[in-house]
Amino acid sequence: MSTLWYATRAQTIWAVEDNQSWYDKVQRMLAEQGRQNLNYLFTQEKEAYVSFGESSPEGFDLIVVDGSYRSACVLQGAKLLRPGGILYLDNSDMDVQPEGGDMRVAESHLRDLAKTWKTIPVEVTDFVPGLFFVTQGMYVQRPLVKS
Template identity: 35%
Template sequence: MHIIKRRYVDTMQGLGGLGPFADDVDAPRESDPYGWSRWFASLFAIYETDRMITLDLPWWNVAATREIADFLGARGNARVFEYGSGASTVWLAQRCGEIVTVEHDKPWLDKFQRQTKGHDNVSLLYRPIDNGPDAYVKAIDEFDGEFDMIVIDGRHRSSCLKQAESRLKRGGIVVFDDSGRSRYRGAIEGSALKETRHFGRSYCVPYPDYTSLLRHGER
């Protein structure tokens, strides 16, 4: 399965640099971010964060992305914490007041030192997990106060969700990506937060996938 996935990624990245596909990858940012054209372009940008940033897209479910954008637009100067850096880091930085992102992979994070240059509202944290996940999972507790949004899209997601629950501002949301994976369902369903589960067209992949939004229930 890993070999098939690797071949698919290599093929799509290769096609992304050829002829008519190159134009799709560099589709104008003014086009509908939730439309089929921008989604199609994202297929050739899989694991290519520079291209995803050019397209101004995160690697999430399309419907969930629309809801998140609406939330941030209505929230104004939102404060965001993100487990797992990616194209979403820049996408969020352009829509929130402050974002703190924690990453366990140093070479991957080093790339984002360049990609987030010019975004003064981004704080990048390196917390390795070689000796256990605690420093990574508990990185959120290095900061005072609550967050309007917490994104869980990296390692040890179940533990991150448990850690995040008490740090979420009332009325805020937790974005839990790849929430259809069986290993995450117990943590999500056992959470004190209420889940809205989006399934369907997702950026970068040709198959439908899940992104869940979790909120505090009614008082």
């Protein structure tokens, strides 16, 4: 439901989905709310999924990686993030894959970006609004000037 949440709070959002039933559900809810401030794509092709935001002329202030191909999306997101922007890896505690799984690789990429950008990765653990369980996320902020 993060797409709906952001659609009510951001001027413009871009979102990509590879689960047809979820995409259809969110599309219906967006239409019911009359939301037109987003570019929302359904694709099951990895290349189209990962490269989705490349056509944004301005880049992005916030990129939330919360779906498939997380490690590839973190790398791509770093290229599209505007100075001062935040790259957030959601639910970074959810992957039970061993070291080398996609979530762990995505975390590693985020930590490497933090080193490159001379910043600190931040881990956030908190309750999910409306649900009674704790989840973790991790983010880095791109410096205002290129490092």
